Amino acid sequence: MNLPVEFSKSFAFAARAMIMNRRNVFAVFEMFFWPLIGLFSVGFLTRFLQLDSGAVSFVLTGALAMNTIQIAQLDISYSLLYDVWSKCLKHEFIAPIRLGHVILGAGVVGLARGLIVFAVMTVLAVYIFAMDLTTPGLVPLAIFFFGLFLMAAIEGALVLSLVLTFGHRAEVTAWAISYLVLLLSGMYYPVSLLPPGVETLARAIPLTHFLEYFRSFYGFPAPGGHPLLLGLLLSAVYLTVGYALLAFCLRLSRRRGILLKLSE
Amino acid sequence: MTLASLQEEGQQTAFHQEHRSRLYPPPLASAFLPVIHLDPMEPAIRATGIRKTYHSGFWRRRTHEVLRGVDLTVPVGTIFGILGPNGAGKTTLISILATLLIPEAGQITVLGVDALGHRRRLQQQINLASGAANFLWSLTVVENLFFYGRLYGLRGRALTRRVDELIELFELTEHRRASFDKLSSGLKQRLALAKSLINSPRLLFLDEPTTGLDPIMARHTREEIRRLNESTGLTILLTTHNMREAEFLCDEVAFLHGGRIQGQGSIPALQEQLALGDRLLLTFPDRLPALAFDKFPGVLAVQPRPPVLELIVDHGELRLPAILRELLCTDIHPVRVQYREADLEDLYREFTR
Numbered sequence: 075m076n077l078p079v080e081f082s083k084s085f086a087f088a089a090r091a092m093i094m095n096r097r098n099v100f101a102v103f104e105m106f107f108w109p110l111i112g113l114f115s116v117g118f119l120t121r122f123l124q125l126d127s128g129a130v131s132f133v134l135t136g137a138l139a140m141n142t143i144q145i146a147q148l149d150i151s152y153s154l155l156y157d158v159w160s161k162c163l164k165h166e167f168i169a170p171i172r173l174g175h176v177i178l179g180a181g182v183v184g185l186a187r188g189l190i191v192f193a194v195m196t197v198l199a200v201y202i203f204a205m206d207l208t209t210p211g212l213v214p215l216a217i218f219f220f221g222l223f224l225m226a227a228i229e230g231a232l233v234l235s236l237v238l239t240f241g242h243r244a245e246v247t248a249w250a251i252s253y254l255v256l257l258l259s260g261m262y263y264p265v266s267l268l269p270p271g272v273e274t275l276a277r278a279i280p281l282t283h284f285l286e287y288f289r290s291f292y293g294f295p296a297p298g299g300h301p302l303l304l305g306l307l308l309s310a311v312y313l314t315v316g317y318a319l320l321a322f323c324l325r326l327s328r329r330r331g332i333l334l335k336l337s338e
Numbered sequence: 339m340t341l342a343s344l345q346e347e348g349q350q351t352a353f354h355q356e357h358r359s360r361l362y363p364p365p366l367a368s369a370f371l372p373v374i375h376l377d378p379m380e381p382a383i384r385a386t387g388i389r390k391t392y393h394s395g396f397w398r399r400r401t402h403e404v405l406r407g408v409d410l411t412v413p414v415g416t417i418f419g420i421l422g423p424n425g426a427g428k429t430t431l432i433s434i435l436a437t438l439l440i441p442e443a444g445q446i447t448v449l450g451v452d453a454l455g456h457r458r459r460l461q462q463q464i465n466l467a468s469g470a471a472n473f474l475w476s477l478t479v480v481e482n483l484f485f486y487g488r489l490y491g492l493r494g495r496a497l498t499r500r501v502d503e504l505i506e507l508f509e510l511t512e513h514r515r516a517s518f519d520k521l522s523s524g525l526k527q528r529l530a531l532a533k534s535l536i537n538s539p540r541l542l543f544l545d546e547p548t549t550g551l552d553p554i555m556a557r558h559t560r561e562e563i564r565r566l567n568e569s570t571g572l573t574i575l576l577t578t579h580n581m582r583e584a585e586f587l588c589d590e591v592a593f594l595h596g597g598r599i600q601g602q603g604s605i606p607a608l609q610e611q612l613a614l615g616d617r618l619l620l621t622f623p624d625r626l627p628a629l630a631f632d633k634f635p636g637v638l639a640v641q642p643r644p645p646v647l648e649l650i651v652d653h654g655e656l657r658l659p660a661i662l663r664e665l666l667c668t669d670i671h672p673v674r675v676q677y678r679e680a681d682l683e684d685l686y687r688e689f690t691r
Binding site: 076078079082083085086089090093094097098156157160161162164165166167168169170171172175325328329330331333334337338 | 392393429430433436437438439440458459461462464465466470472473474475476477481484485486488489490491492493533537
């Protein structure tokens with residue numbers, strides 16, 4: 075394997091995503107508008123409800139997670155959606171690339187954009203809504219962000235698999251999937267409030283454990299213990315399965331002609 | 339120097355020498371492409387028994403069998419045309435050969451590589467352009483070429499040099515900073531061709547390359563394709579339903595109809611194979627002469643439609659004087675003689691009916 079050549083292939087996707095973001099003013103708008111709307115609406119709600127410091131941090135953690143995952147996940151999904159919308163998907167897959175090049179290249183941009191959104195929102199949450207960062211400290215915050223990014227990568231792989239299997243009809247999942255996952259993972263509440271069957275489902279989602287890990291610093295202990303380890307293990311499993319699923323769906327789309335249909 | 343500027347025949351040799359090295363620069367070929375050693379006698383493509391069926395519908399499954407056992411051999415260095423009516427499966431076939439689609443059955447060897455088993459090894463050596471040129475809308479000409487160049491493993495100065503060469507070759511210099519959605523159809527097509535050469539392919543697939551272009555641009559594109567083949571020896575497989583285009587470009591053609599290749603070969607060979615002769619139309623004043631035209635040497639068929647007599651002959655130019663001499667010996671002389679050589683359209687009608 076020629077590493078510089080492999081890197082060049084991944085860099086192609088990263089460079090292209092950066093150009094698309096830079097050139098499209100709405101991409102910058104999308105990056106900050108919805109996250110800030112989410113942060114301010116939830117932040118003011120905590121003031122209205124006169125929540126204590128721990129509860130405020132608990133709720134704002136959900137707001138941070140929701141918007142960071144959404145931004146990072148969209149960048150990964152856009153890696154192929156741009157080509158679907160431009161009807162040029164076949165030009166990518168006639169080239170000698172692997173799905174890993176696509177995911178890695180787009181993931182780097184998703185990581186960067188997610189980090190910017192996460193940082194801006196964290197600063198605003200601390201200074202405007204008095205979110206407590208001194209208790210958990212910076213290292214848990216960085217680990218939490220890493221967990222959010224892993225979740226975004228899993229969701230991105232799922233969205234791409236659905237688009238390659240069902241074509242244009244599945245595009246809507248790019249925007250819907252993050253909210254569904256967050257709803258199940260306890261966006262603004264502990265998952266113990268969910269009905270028993272749904273709670274079991276929630277415990278199978280890595281994000282549930284990353285949220286419980288970070289919220290444990292605010293006096294909300296994780297029921298199962300070792301939430302970070304569980305989250306990382308589940309993420310590793312889902313990333314492996316997600317990549318295999320994506321490779322399978324790409325092969326299926328070559329077999330069923332979806333790849334061509336998405337290029338017409 | 340650009341392709342379009344090379345009008346004079348005398349410049350062709352210089353053009354060949356200059357552009358062969360520019361289109362296939364040795365550093366690119368040696369540094370980035372795994373070399374596939376191809377036996378000169380080995381065809382560029384050998385496909386046998388390709389079958390492809392599309393399935394649609396979730397609750398009520400519908401099937402559409404597009405290819406029903408296609409056999410195809412494409413010689414190295416030729417421009418090979420796949421002809422057929424709309425919906426015949428030309429795009430499906432070219433997509434299978436270009437590794438974009440997986441067939442249900444069949445064996446495909448492209449450039450000596452098993453195309454179904456070693457797709458990625460082959461992909462380094464092939465490329466594709468289609469008539470409906472589509473690329474990312476907000477990327478400029480140069481950014482699009484850089485993107486695709488990187489996908490083929492090009493980088494650094496080699497990539498920059500390659501992009502500059504192609505931009506100059508396809509006369510895109512003044513549009514290099516224009517975004518794709520601002521380009522005219524002709525410029526988009528030129529970009530598509532430039533992109534298709536970014537990896538210095540040994541085999542190029544062109545799917546209806548002049549669809550949607552105005553006649554002048556279509557002609558210009560055809561000339562570029564022809565010159566590309568002549569200057570580099572690049573094997574080109576194209577699909578079209580434009581017979582004039584196929585006649586102008588193709589060394590060999592194959593007719594795809596009913597899911598199978600109905601005939602394959604050079605145009606003269608196919609005409610000979612079908613005994614598809616030239617057409618003589620003789621118009622008489624009122625009635626037709628009572629001559630046994632079918633006994634005349636070289637006459638393949640006689641179709642009397644008074645007052646017109648249609649003769650199909652093996653070689654029109656050769657047979658016409660003798661036929662006219664016989665007619666002048668009778669008291670019924672033709673008032674009008676029309677002569678038309680058999681062309682690809684006749685072959686197309688024969689193979690696709």
